[in-house]
Amino acid sequence: AQTVTQSQPEMSVQEAETVTLSCTYDTSENNYYLFWYKQPPSRQMILVIRQEAYKQQNATENRFSVNFQKAAKSFSLKISDSQLGDTAMYFCAFMKRPDSWGKLQFGAGTQVVVTP
Amino acid sequence: SAVISQKPSRDICQRGTSLTIQCQVDSQVTMMFWYRQQPGQSLTLIATANQGSEATYESGFVIDKFPISRPNLTFSTLTVSNMSPEDSSIYLCSVGIEGARIEQYFGPGTRLTVT
Secondary structure (H helix, E strand, C coil): CCEEECCCCEEEEECCCCEEECCEEECCCCCEEEEEEEECCCCCCEEEEEEECCCCCCCEECCEEEEEECCCCEEEEEECCCCHHHCEEEEEEEEECCCCCCCCEECCCEEEEEEC | CCCEEEECCEEEECCCCCEEEEEEECCCCCEEEEEEECCCCCEEEEEEEECCCCCEECCCCCCCCCCEEEEECCEEEEEECCCCHHHCEEEEEEEEEECCCEEEEECCCEEEEEC
16 A cells, blocks of 8 residues: 655745645555645645656646655655745645556645745 | 536534535546545545446445445535544545546535534
8 A cells, every 4th residue: 555644744934935845655656646736725625736657857837846756755845936825735645557546645734834 | 627516515414314415527527536534634535436337435435334326427426324423524526537647636525514
C-alpha cells in the first residue's frame, strides 16, 4: 500500500513571499501520478498541479511549481509571490496507474496561511 | 473539464436515520468516486461507482452502510445508512477524466452532521 506523508501541519508566509510545502510518499510502483490539491474554507477541492512519474521535468502552473525527486520519493510544492487567496489547506495525493486510476491516496494536509 | 454538483450541500440528521447524497456531472464519465473527509482530517476513498455494475468498496467501507447507485454516466448517489455521530463528515463526489492528461475533479461536498 502507498503512504503519503506531509510533515508540516501549518505554514505561514507573508504576501509576495515564497513558501515550500513538503510531501514524501512510499511506493514500489513505477507508474503513478502525483497531485497537489488546494482546499480553501469553502471546502471545494481545487487541483493545483499534477506530475506524471515518467516525466523528469518538474511541472509548473503559473506561481506554483513542484520539485519532483523520484528516487527520493519526494514531491514538494513551491508557491511563489504568495497571495491572500492562497490561504487554504494543501493536500498532496498519489495515484497508481493504471489499475488504480482515479483512486487518490491523500496526505494529512498542510494549512497555509498568507498574511498581509 | 467537468462541473460537479452535489445535493444537499449540508444536512443535520438524527442518529439511526439515513441520508442519500446526490452527485450530478455535466458530462458523461466512466468512473465516479466517493470520498469522506472527517472533521480536521484528510480525504479517504469510500468506493468507486461504475455504471452498470456494483460499486467497489475500499477496505473499511461496506455496502450495507454506504450503498451506492450509478444509474447512468452523469449521476450517482451515496446513502449513509443507520447514521451515528461518527458519520459526521464531508462527503465528496469525484470524477476522473483521462485525456491528454489525467484530470480529477471534485464536487463541492456535502457536510453531514449527525446528532
